[in-house]
Amino acid sequence: MEIRKIYEEQPIGKEISVKGWIRKHRKQKEIGFIELSDGTCFKKIQVVYDSKLKEFDEIQKIKFGSAIEIIGILSKSPISDEQLELQTKKIILIGDCDEDYPIQPKKHSREFLREQAYLRPRTTLFQAIFRIRSVASMALHDFFQKEGFLYLQAPIFTASDCEGAGEMFQATTQDLEEIARTGKLDYSKDFFGKKVGLTVSAQFEAETFAQAFSKVYTFGPTFRADKSHTPYHLAEFWQIEPEVAFCDLDGIISISEDMMKHVIRYVLQYAKEEIEYLDKYVSVGLISKLKKVLDSEFKRITYKECIELLQRSGRDFEFKPVYGGDIAKEHEKYITEYFDCPIFITYWPKELKSFYMKQLDDGTVAAADLELPGVGETFGMSEREVDYDKLISRMKELDMKIEDYDWYLKLRKYGTCTRSGYGVGFERLLMYITGVESVRDVIPYPRADKYCDY
């Protein structure tokens, strides 16, 4: 019987069989206690066995980390009404655990556990984090599907480059050693017959679908060959990119706020024990922070107001805040602490933002970033420039190759309409929701500069 079902159905007094792994084993002379987890829920089950069992000595030798089956009678724990206990009739060793098992019943550093990425999900901390990740994923689908959005699985291989940046991975089936040896590079021999990269964003494809289904979202992996060694950067990360037709900047800001609140509400409900654990041991005050977000209306200020606020702050910033300059990490920190809640910074100078954003007469674009306290910029959103001529003239200003964007531009000729969208890095959102400080600890197998283990 799964431990999740045992807690749901509480078959007290009945004989049941449970299979799982030993997370703690306390041995006394006449009695022993095993904390058993099968990972189906955050709670463990307490197993009690005593010397009346003829295999008592054998059982005492079973090591931490082993897989076992227990047959016993279920009862409430004498210590806590919430905890269930199994009075053992029989214990069967399913899979032993070798002496060199790297995880031991003590506190390991997160850096050490990262090196043991294939084993860390067995620890209580990562049981909490990865369950929350799963629940939050479901929360996203739940939100968008109930709101009538279409889930679009955008392609990973792409011949276009949304951000125009050079931080793209190339995918190839050519033999690099052969290229080095022969000095010959021939894309006609490559799988796709041309140079192809891994997508940095699904936005362009989402735009094509938004002009057919009105409301779409993507949720999938995206890639950046970004060498930043910060707690916020990964080379492979999951992104959510909704795109909505007949929707302006205000509209998309509201959708992103609703989504964020829905995810938090859902996680508080369906990963309650996991969040309580993190609140207690990892990020004290986490629950009250999250609840406060649910009760608040996110602040909206313009980029201009933000710069003025920074200038008035009297702080001695490393980077002086000036109109036209970027909002640095230290500025984000000040702003989010000042307002003490998530905050949208809107209407940025067009020079700071991407070419596809809707241009206004004052030199700004209809774009917004959502800044989260402790994490920084997490959502980037904009109304899209849907006027064909304005988009072309902006691309020319930026010396872009118009011919590379043929189909993207044509969207503006075939039934164009006001359209907005955003992108949010799922791992940064999870950092905020879990209170965990590194993006590498909220993704199962992190990939970053010189870092691709397992």
Add this chain to the structure above:
Amino acid sequence: MEIRKIYEEQPIGKEISVKGWIRKHRKQKEIGFIELSDGTCFKKIQVVYDSKLKEFDEIQKIKFGSAIEIIGILSKSPISDEQLELQTKKIILIGDCDEDYPIQPKKHSREFLREQAYLRPRTTLFQAIFRIRSVASMALHDFFQKEGFLYLQAPIFTASDCEGAGEMFQATTQDLEEIARTGKLDYSKDFFGKKVGLTVSAQFEAETFAQAFSKVYTFGPTFRADKSHTPYHLAEFWQIEPEVAFCDLDGIISISEDMMKHVIRYVLQYAKEEIEYLDKYVSVGLISKLKKVLDSEFKRITYKECIELLQRSGRDFEFKPVYGGDIAKEHEKYITEYFDCPIFITYWPKELKSFYMKQLDDGTVAAADLELPGVGETFGMSEREVDYDKLISRMKELDMKIEDYDWYLKLRKYGTCTRSGYGVGFERLLMYITGVESVRDVIPYPRADKYCDY
């Protein structure tokens, strides 16, 4: 107001505003009819306007494919109670549609539409297909999350190769032209400092998580540099890979059958009109085929029985069925037609299957394929070889490099247990559910040999 909401709330007699795209425009002397879609639901809305409107002549010029806003009074259609109609007070042109718009109000071939992949979601056929894809995705999450499975987003970049095959894409940030020019290849300069590929399967990572959470599933893109030009192959496809601890082959077969039925039931409920459309125009008999699947218990036969059945069939197969030989496409066809329902073929000779499957004494492995009528092999599943020594000896038989599988093998030393899993290609599953004959028509942007447009 969204068309989806109009049909849900039916504000008959009220003045409303609707935005969408013209999918048909019939013009008569005194009156005009527009079929308007916004893609939020499969149904369109009928817009009626007459010559009493002062912009009548202007409106008649608005082209197919344009985005418009209509303000009008909602009523039931005089023709059908199911259809709603808008009596126009005002029509505003939002986005015109150029003369060279490739989609016209006539039947286009699927091959032509594939070339217009960024526009095909606007056609009725692809409105149906991609909505079903979205609903089926949600059905999968709904099934697994309700059953207590953890959603694992497995890594795309990988330093290991599950199938041991050479059909892997390599990901690199090295400049191939520079390698050709200089003749120098230096992996220390590559992003990860070593050779890295794109995952062909998330199974190994799923196995690591199953030994922590008992029940996990992945749902994400996987990649094969497969040059097959069949209607069943893609270079990039979405795969669902559940992995379950304390579960044998029979158990995982049942889970896969339950999942399949859940998805069909969910799609019939939440994409009813889309399925009805396909049943009528694309695959006659689709609904009765799907309902029959729901009512049936999937057949299970052993590989041996299957070969005997083929041999007894009296058919003149191109490939003669022999014990130890593969089940060819023509055999799959015969078998699925013979039983006329999904069928599991179980217990295959180990030579035909992967090294990681549980070996039995009779030379078979505890593996099964699910064959779907009209699609062929769609699910592959097995009980895993969880015995360290047996796994090593099989790998040695196959001349595999043991040291490349270090962490995978160690799973068998740290609390190993009976464990099973399967992989199913989402696009093949969708072919079966939609009745569409090519895998390229059930994925937004198909990628295959020499084929990576958009």
